[in-house]
Amino acid sequence: MNGYSFLIFIDMKIIVLMKQVANKDAVLRIGADEKWINENDIAHQTNESDGYALEEALRMKEAKGEGEVVVCSLGPQSAKTVIKDALARGADRAIHVVAEDSKTLSPYQIANAIADAIREENADMVFSGLQSDDASYGQTGVILAELLGIPHATLVIEVDRSKLEGSVRIKRELESGWYQWFNYKLPALLTIQSGISQIRYASLKGIMAAKKKEIRDVTLPLENFASAQKIEKVYMPLKTKQTQMLGNGDAKAGAVELVEKLKTEIRVL
Amino acid sequence: MILVFIEHKNCVLNKTSLEAIAAAQSIGKDLGLKVSAVIPCDKDCALAQEIAQYDIEKVIVAKNEKLGTYTPDAYADAWEQVIKATEPQYIVMSHTYQVRDFAPKVAARLGREVVGDVIRYSADGGRLELTRRIFLGKLDADVTIGGDAPYFITFQSGAFRGDSAAEGSAAVETMDVQVGDIRMTAEDPFQEAKATVDLSKSQIIVAVGRGIKSQENIALAQQLADALGADLAASRPICDAEWLPIDRQIGSSGQTVAPKVYIALGISGAIQHIVGMKNANTIIAINKDAEAPIFDIADYGIVGDLFDAVPVMIEEIKKAKG
Numbered sequence: 001m002n003g004y005s006f007l008i009f010i011d012m013k014i015i016v017l018m019k020q021v022a023n024k025d026a027v028l029r030i031g032a033d034e035k036w037i038n039e040n041d042i043a044h045q046t047n048e049s050d051g052y053a054l055e056e057a058l059r060m061k062e063a064k065g066e067g068e069v070v071v072c073s074l075g076p077q078s079a080k081t082v083i084k085d086a087l088a089r090g091a092d093r094a095i096h097v098v099a100e101d102s103k104t105l106s107p108y109q110i111a112n113a114i115a116d117a118i119r120e121e122n123a124d125m126v127f128s129g130l131q132s133d134d135a136s137y138g139q140t141g142v143i144l145a146e147l148l149g150i151p152h153a154t155l156v157i158e159v160d161r162s163k164l165e166g167s168v169r170i171k172r173e174l175e176s177g178w179y180q181w182f183n184y185k186l187p188a189l190l191t192i193q194s195g196i197s198q199i200r201y202a203s204l205k206g207i208m209a210a211k212k213k214e215i216r217d218v219t220l221p222l223e224n225f226a227s228a229q230k231i232e233k234v235y236m237p238l239k240t241k242q243t244q245m246l247g248n249g250d251a252k253a254g255a256v257e258l259v260e261k262l263k264t265e266i267r268v269l
Numbered sequence: 270m271i272l273v274f275i276e277h278k279n280c281v282l283n284k285t286s287l288e289a290i291a292a293a294q295s296i297g298k299d300l301g302l303k304v305s306a307v308i309p310c311d312k313d314c315a316l317a318q319e320i321a322q323y324d325i326e327k328v329i330v331a332k333n334e335k336l337g338t339y340t341p342d343a344y345a346d347a348w349e350q351v352i353k354a355t356e357p358q359y360i361v362m363s364h365t366y367q368v369r370d371f372a373p374k375v376a377a378r379l380g381r382e383v384v385g386d387v388i389r390y391s392a393d394g395g396r397l398e399l400t401r402r403i404f405l406g407k408l409d410a411d412v413t414i415g416g417d418a419p420y421f422i423t424f425q426s427g428a429f430r431g432d433s434a435a436e437g438s439a440a441v442e443t444m445d446v447q448v449g450d451i452r453m454t455a456e457d458p459f460q461e462a463k464a465t466v467d468l469s470k471s472q473i474i475v476a477v478g479r480g481i482k483s484q485e486n487i488a489l490a491q492q493l494a495d496a497l498g499a500d501l502a503a504s505r506p507i508c509d510a511e512w513l514p515i516d517r518q519i520g521s522s523g524q525t526v527a528p529k530v531y532i533a534l535g536i537s538g539a540i541q542h543i544v545g546m547k548n549a550n551t552i553i554a555i556n557k558d559a560e561a562p563i564f565d566i567a568d569y570g571i572v573g574d575l576f577d578a579v580p581v582m583i584e585e586i587k588k589a590k591g
């Protein structure tokens with residue numbers, strides 16, 4: 001490591017991508033055009049892994065003692081809820097790429113718009129979630145890294161916060177319980193896996209402080225992208241297995257029937 | 270032409286690549302396209318002869334000394350050149366963690382994106398329609414890709430059977446590729462300290478998901494497990510929240526189990542969970558959402574509140590056991 005790298009990172013800047021998605025427990029109804037769900041009266045939340053990405057960014061800033069955490073979300077005005085929550089939890093400011101019809105955008109289009117919105121920030125690190133819980137493209141972060149010309153790592157499950165001098169040492173999750181550490185020169189983009197650390201709640205103080213923080217709205221001409229993937233139709237998955245439904249909607253009656261099955265059909269009692 | 274990616278570690282095949290071969294052969298048949306396999310390696314890969322036993326046209330070993338250990342930068346450079354040299358229509362891969370890491374980068378470099386984690390496809394009039402699961406498995410989406418070739422597709426593990434890949438004989442060819450600056454260095458892969466519980470030997474598993482709501486409620490699931498003589502397991506969010514230790518996690522990043530009975534309490538049934546337990550003999554799901562994808566693979570289901578069902582189950586089991 002070179003002798004003055006600490007000078008470069010006194011002002012470490014981390015941009016965190018956060019997406020607003022349908023609440024996990026929301027009952028999904030297919031929209032009239034059958035190309036997405038009807039989002040009108042649905043509860044929303046922050047995409048799960050993005051919450052972890054923010055938490056990791058805040059912890060890195062705290063470990064470093066100084067720096068800036070900037071949240072960036074692309075979506076309709078309603079995505080402000082996600083942004084405000086992030087600011088209340090400790091992010092310093094936000095960039096909102098306002099796009100009312102963001103559900104129809106492909107991952108390349110989203111990444112391209114975000115790249116245009118954040119390129120001049122010259123961040124030391126960009127964090128995204130691993131995957132969005134609605135579209136589940138699993139690639140917006142990786143495409144963004146390529147468009148910004150910076151290296152990336154996916155499925156990051158630990159960051160070595162003791163070593164942050166111009167490079168970063170990160171642990172990636174591989175399949176079936178395997179892991180691997182990688183070293184990256186900064187700048188770099190990391191896609192964060194859920195569970196990297198325990199997420200803090202917004203404090204009352206944080207909520208108050210958030211009111212004074214900057215949210216910069218950006219509207220960009222969303223370019224047409226010829227190679228976009230396009231959803232033609234969404235529908236309920238076809239059932240593959242014959243399931244015996246017990247209790248007919250009455251959980252207690254179902255429990256009684258189930259124990260009977262455990263005894264007579266499944267034979268484990 | 271279709272290119273199919275062969276994943277390996279030190280020339281040892283990742284078997285899901287055979288599923289990708291089967292997928293590519295199937296698409297090739299439907300669209301009248303030939304299939305070639307691509308193996309990035311730092312030597313004349315020992316795996317090439319093994320892959321040449323399949324019914325494909327060519328095995329291309331993309332060779333460079335920097336391809337010995339996987340890095341996204343080296344793989345992206347290698348793929349970019351293979352694609353430019355061979356001009357494929359389709360690039361087919363299995364949706365492994367490694368592919369998730371580099372495929373979108375290669376695609377983006379060529380001004381494309383990946384249609385990822387596809388579960389099936391149909392070919393009508395030379396045009397593919399690909400089906401992906403969205404909203405954590407709750408909905409299916411039929412997707413088409415616009416623009417010009419190449420088109421990048423990754424298939425979900427299990428979408429095709431590896432043992433159905435047709436055999437034949439292929440020519441092996443080495444393509445020396447240039448690899449530029451690698452901006453990351455890899456240490457050796459490792460496994461975390463051995464899991465203290467080995468759930469792969471469990472006969473009965475009671476698994477809890479986010480539907481359990483709070484750490485205190487884990488005790489209720491434990492009581493059910495005790496009554497049944499079962500082991501307790503969990504979905505990822507429960508382990509992420511540290512309500513149960515990580516060695517209780519079932520799924521693609523946790524343990525793979527095949528007990529006699531698997532009882533899923535408040536688990537929605539996302540694919541990453543299902544891959545870890547779908548081989549259980551009998552799957553039982555209790556979930557208040559009748560549309561939860563876990564019911565697609567369950568043998569028995571109760572639609573309702575687990576907090577109503579579980580205490581009754583514990584009572585009834587005690588009675589049954591006398």
Ligand SMILES: Cc1cc2nc3c(=O)[nH]c(=O)nc-3n(C[C@H](O)[C@H](O)[C@H](O)COP(=O)(O)OP(=O)(O)OC[C@H]3O[C@@H](n4cnc5c(N)ncnc54)[C@H](O)[C@@H]3O)c2cc1C
Nearest residue numbers: 478479480504505520521522523535536537541542557575
């Ligand atoms: C690369 C990658 C790897 C992953 N690896 C894994 C893995 O190894 N293992 C894993 O499990 N996940 C893994 N995941 C996460 C996975 O995608 C899902 O997010 C996760 O499995 C969801 O867990 P869940 O079903 O407990 O929670 P949810 O999806 O939130 O489901 C909770 C369910 O509980 C039901 N419910 C709520 N309240 C009640 C009640 N009172 N009574 C009855 N039912 C109720 C709801 O209807 C819902 O269906 C991975 C994801 C990625 C992207």
Ligand SMILES: Nc1ncnc2c1ncn2[C@@H]1O[C@H](COP(=O)(O)O)[C@@H](O)[C@H]1O
Nearest residue numbers: 017018074128129131132137138139140
């Ligand atoms: N509209 C968006 N706004 C902000 N971040 C996004 C958006 N879409 C995707 N991302 C980020 O990219 C990650 C991967 O998303 P996806 O490629 O859709 O699976 C998410 O976890 C977010 O961090």
